[in-house]
Amino acid sequence: MNDEEFDTFEVSEPSVLEPEKPSIPETKGETVAERKYLCITIVDHNPIIDGTGEQSYVNIRVPVALAEAGLAMIPKGKLVGIEPEVIVEMIEEGANGELINIKEEKKSISIRIE
Numbered sequence: 001m002n003d004e005e006f007d008t009f010e011v012s013e014p015s016v017l018e019p020e021k022p023s024i025p026e027t028k029g030e031t032v033a034e035r036k037y038l039c040i041t042i043v044d045h046n047p048i049i050d051g052t053g054e055q056s057y058v059n060i061r062v063p064v065a066l067a068e069a070g071l072a073m074i075p076k077g078k079l080v081g082i083e084p085e086v087i088v089e090m091i092e093e094g095a096n097g098e099l100i101n102i103k104e105e106k107k108s109i110s111i112r113i114e
Contacts, residue, residue: 035063036063036064036096036113036114037061037062037063037064037113037114038060038061038062038063038064038066038067038070038071038087038091038111038112038113039060039061039110039111039112039113039114040058040059040060040061040070040071040074040109040110040111041058041059041060041108041109041110042056042057042058042059042074042078042079042107042108042109042110043055043056043057043058043107043108044056044057044058044078044106044107045106045107046106046107056075056078058074058075058078060073060074061114064091064113067087067088067091068084068088071084071087071088072084078109079109080107080109082100082109082111087099087100087111091113095113096113097112097113098110098111098112099111099112099113100112
């Protein structure tokens with residue numbers, strides 16, 4: 001083989017500069033510290049399939065800007081009596097912290113803004 005057929009290149013030493021941190025784009029004038037998330041946790045000790053001891057667990061964390069989409073991800077029947085539109089309305093009005101905390105014998109629902 002002939003050396004003329006191959007391209008050559010030089011390898012340089014790695015840079016001692018600190019790696020760049022990925023920047024998170026700001027949206028609607030918000031800073032990173034002002035961003036909030038809708039957190040939904042549902043633990044249902046009722047069996048998923050009758051005759052089994054299986055429980056279902058839902059844990060969703062989405063930016064508040066995607067609250068409607070996050071609420072749409074929850075399986076039907078898991079929010080029992082809680083209207084997703086009311087939660088979205090509370091968020092639009094600036095609600096913060098724990099919005100809903102329901103603890104029953106076989107089911108618990110926690111909806112909060114972090």
